[in-house]
Amino acid sequence: NYPVAVQNVTFFVILLLILLFISAMFSGAEAAFFSLSHKDLNMLKTRQNNNARLITNLLERPKLLQASILIINCVVNIFIILIANFLLDQITGLMLNPVVIIIIKIIIIAVFLILFGEILPKVYATQNTIRMALLSAPVVHFFQKLVMPLSRFFVSSGESIEKKLGKKKTGNLNIEQIDQAIEAAVDQSA
Numbered sequence: 001n002y003p004v005a006v007q008n009v010t011f012f013v014i015l016l017l018i019l020l021f022i023s024a025m026f027s028g029a030e031a032a033f034f035s036l037s038h039k040d041l042n043m044l045k046t047r048q049n050n051n052a053r054l055i056t057n058l059l060e061r062p063k064l065l066q067a068s069i070l071i072i073n074c075v076v077n078i079f080i081i082l083i084a085n086f087l088l089d090q091i092t093g094l095m096l097n098p099v100v101i102i103i104i105k106i107i108i109i110a111v112f113l114i115l116f117g118e119i120l121p122k123v124y125a126t127q128n129t130i131r132m133a134l135l136s137a138p139v140v141h142f143f144q145k146l147v148m149p150l151s152r153f154f155v156s157s158g159e160s161i162e163k164k165l166g167k168k169k170t171g172n173l174n175i176e177q178i179d180q181a182i183e184a185a186v187d188q189s190a
Contacts, residue, residue: 028121029136068144
């Protein structure tokens, strides 16, 4: 029978790994969903598969989808930081200078979050776009329903800020027009 402290640490390590997996899934899902080409989407629309339908339904409102993914990933990452901080406190104790402990914690947590929660899942997702989208669609759909009120709030807030700031109108210049403008400027200076 393990002491209570060891059981607590074991529980938090398992919880940390589960949260890291969720963070990785949502990072990969974001990359996969927004990397799908028109060809991929058309192919998914023809499939008689629930997950394929979920993907097309989720992508009908891309701003809500992205807001939901970001909210979930942010909350999960905050929990990862808190739990990792607790676990690292159990390991480091009072052996080192508090500033050194904080620096060590930041480095360890950042490396784990960036590598396992962001980079590796996104690399996998961009190389296996459809597979990742199909695998993550039910999970994303479930969690999106949980955070839908928050997602709607953030999307509407963002749109209202965008309207208040006003959209800067940029001309639709093509490469030829830019080249002509550069040539005209060069000719004038010569």
